[in-house]
Every structure is written in structure tokens, then in C-alpha cells.
Amino acid sequence: MYDVYCFDLYGTLIDIRTDENDLGVWHKMRDWYLAHGVEWSAEGMRLVYRSSFVKEMIRSKAAVPEADVSRIFFLMFSSGGVTPSEELIAETAWLFRRETTRRLRLYAGAKELLGALRQAGKKLILCSDAQRLYTMPELERFGLIECFDRIYLSSDLGCKKQDPAFFARVVIENELMPNRCLMVGNDPYSDAEPARNAGMDAYCVRSAISPKDAPWALFDRDRMDLKAVRRDLWKWEPEHDEDFGYKPRKFGRRVR
Numbered sequence: 001m002y003d004v005y006c007f008d009l010y011g012t013l014i015d016i017r018t019d020e021n022d023l024g025v026w027h028k029m030r031d032w033y034l035a036h037g038v039e040w041s042a043e044g045m046r047l048v049y050r051s052s053f054v055k056e057m058i059r060s061k062a063a064v065p066e067a068d069v070s071r072i073f074f075l076m077f078s079s080g081g082v083t084p085s086e087e088l089i090a091e092t093a094w095l096f097r098r099e100t101t102r103r104l105r106l107y108a109g110a111k112e113l114l115g116a117l118r119q120a121g122k123k124l125i126l127c128s129d130a131q132r133l134y135t136m137p138e139l140e141r142f143g144l145i146e147c148f149d150r151i152y153l154s155s156d157l158g159c160k161k162q163d164p165a166f167f168a169r170v171v172i173e174n175e176l177m178p179n180r181c182l183m184v185g186n187d188p189y190s191d192a193e194p195a196r197n198a199g200m201d202a203y204c205v206r207s208a209i210s211p212k213d214a215p216w217a218l219f220d221r222d223r224m225d226l227k228a229v230r231r232d233l234w235k236w237e238p239e240h241d242e243d244f245g246y247k248p249r250k251f252g253r254r255v256r
Contacts, residue, residue, distance in 0.1 A: 001120070001122070001233070001234070001236065001237065002122070002180055002181060002182040002201070002236070002238055003122065003123060003177070003180040003181070004122065004123045004124075004125060004174070004176055004180060004181040004182070005117055005122050005123070005124050005125070005181070005182050005184060005233075006124075006125045006126075006127045006170065006181060006182070006183045006184065006195065006200070007114075007124065007125070007126055007127065007148075007183075007184050007185070008127060008128055008183075008184065008185035008186060008187070008190075008191050009126060009128040009130060009135065009139075010128065010130065010209070011185075011186040011187065011207045011208070011209040011210060012107075012184060012185050012186045012191075012205070012207065013106065013107060013110040013114075013144070013226075014104065014105070014106055014107065014110070014138065014142065015103060015104070015105050015106075015107055015207070015208065015209075015224075016101070016103060016104050016209070017101070017102040017103040017104075017209075018097075018100045018101050018102060019100055019102055020049075020100050021046070022099075022100070023042055023043065023046065025096070025099045025100050026042035026043070026045045026046045027042045028095070028099055029042070029045055029092075029095070029096060029099070030042045030045055032092065032095055033045070033076065033077070033080070036077070036082060036084070036088065037080065037081070037082050038076070038077055038079075038080030038081070038082050039080065040076070040080075045076070048076060048079075049072060049076070052067075052072045052075055052076070053067045053072060056068070056071060056072065060158060060159075062158050062159035062163050062165065063159065063163045063164065063165065064159055064160045064161075064162040064163035065158065065159055065160070065163075066129065066154035066155055066157070066158055066159055066160050067155075068131070068132075068155045068156075068158075069093055069096075069131045069133060069134070069155065070089050070090075070093060070131075070132075070133055070155075073089050073092045073093055073096075074089055077089075077092075089133070090133055093131070093133035093134065094133065094134075094137060097133075097134045097137075104138065106142045106144075107207075107224060107226050108226060108227070109225075109226035109227045109229075109230065110142075110144075110226055111142075111143065111144070111147065112226075112227075112230070113226050113229065113230045113233075114144070114147040114148075115147070116230060117233075118147065123149050123174070124147060124148045124149055125148060125149060125150045125151075125152065125170060125174065126139075126144075126148045126150070126151045126152065126153075127152050127161060127166070127167070127170060127183070127191075128151075128152070128153055128154065128161075129153075129154040129160045129161055129190060130153050130154060130155065131153070131154075131155045132153050132155050132156055133155075135153055139151075149174075150170075150173075150174060152166070152169070152170055154166070157169060160190070161190050161191065161194045161195075162189070162190055162193075162194050163194075164194070164197065164198070166194065167194055167195060167197075167198035167200070168198065170198075171198060171199075178198055178199030178200045179199060179200075179201075179238055180238060181195075181200040181201070182200065182201045182202065182203060182233070182236065182238075183195030183196075183200050183201070183202040183203070184202075184203045184204075184205075184229070184233070185202070185203075185204055185205075186204065186205055186206065186207040186209065186210045186224075187204070187210055187211060187214075188204050188210075188211070188214050188218035188219065189211060189214065191204060192204045192218070201236075201238060201239050203220050203221075203229070203232065203233065203236065204218060204219050204220050204221075205219060205220065205221040205222075205223075205224060205225075205226075205229055206219040206221065206222050206223060206224065207224040208224070220232065
């Protein structure tokens, strides 16, 4: 088996649905900001939130940038003359996350899979396109923080997994041998392909939030079943040539 297993979070270990376009959410955010001294209209907040994300990513020098939601909420306070504390920003972000979340649950078998790998002496690293202010409370809620040796979030790095800098940092900071690492995710484009470009192997399982346009052939398992994934991973061995480095293979090994 591999020495290191990198995991995506949302859509791989946690099933999630969110809706940031619901105007009802923005009415509640308007009331929250008004209670803290900043007056917005609900529709105005929704538009500024979206445009602020775009502006932050345009400003970034990353190849595939990620904005930090904490800065977005900070700017929305400061534009009204209020300098928010870190605590207020965290409370604002968590309110927004609660109001926009329609489903949030741990996939059956997620903790058992991680626990089995850790018991086998494997190093576990979380690699997620996610916001720290949302993700850390959710990891704590599901008891997943202690499952990982390291946690890498796009909001911290300023770039998403498709940016080569993301996995490069994971490899360098953990002194990894990429040919001994396996990335497990649900997105062939954001999980599997970037990991393979970094010299790792990848395993991709289709879940409800996997890209709808992704061909079935790009998935190693065509439905979310972490018990089956666990059985698959126990059979997998590194596909790299130990002496000569990366040995390309067919993109995806479909397993039923």
C-alpha cells in the first residue's frame, strides 16, 4: 500500500449541499450587519459578496486563485465604517454557513476508513478547496480533526488544488515521495488530475457533487460507497516505477 493518503473533504468524506443565492439568507445577513452598525440591502449584500470574491481572485498572483471569505466579510464591515474583530468575522462566517447549508452529513464509513488507514500506520493529509472559517468547525463537529496529520485548505494557501503550487507545497512541507502517495477524491479535474501532475497516484469515486460532465471512465468507482472504497484501497499498490519515477497509466481505473 501507499505510505501517505491525501483526502478531499466535501463530496468525498462529507456530503454537502449549499445555496448562497437564496435571498432569504441575505435578509438574515442584512439584519446581522445592521445589528453591528452597517446598513445594507439584502440584494446589495448578495451582489457585493459575489463581486468581492471576483475582485480578490483577480488581484491574486496564483495560477488558480482562491479568495478568503474572512476578508470578504471584513471588507463588507469596513465599507460601513466598522472595523470588525476576528471573533466577529468568525461569527459572521459561521452564521452565513449555517444559513446557506441545506445538507451536511458524514458519509457512512468515512471515519472507519480513516481509522483503518491510521491503524495501518499511514500518514493522512486533508487537501480541500475550502474556507477555514467553515471547515474547521465542521471537522470538529464530525470528529475528523484528529484523523489527519496535516490539513491544507485553499483559503489558507490562496490557491485551489488545480494550481500546481497547492500539491507542491503539500509535498515539500511534508517531505513526501510523491510516488508513495495516493490522492482520494470525487472530482477527476480538481482532485485526481492535479495529484497525478504532482507525481502522485489518484483514486476517484463519483458522488452527488462530482462534476456532471465528467465521463464515467474518469472514476475508479462510479457511486459513493466508502465501504467499497476501503476494500479497493487495500488492494491498490503504487503504480510508479520506483527506480525511474512516474510511470503514466490510464486516467481512471473503473471498479464496480
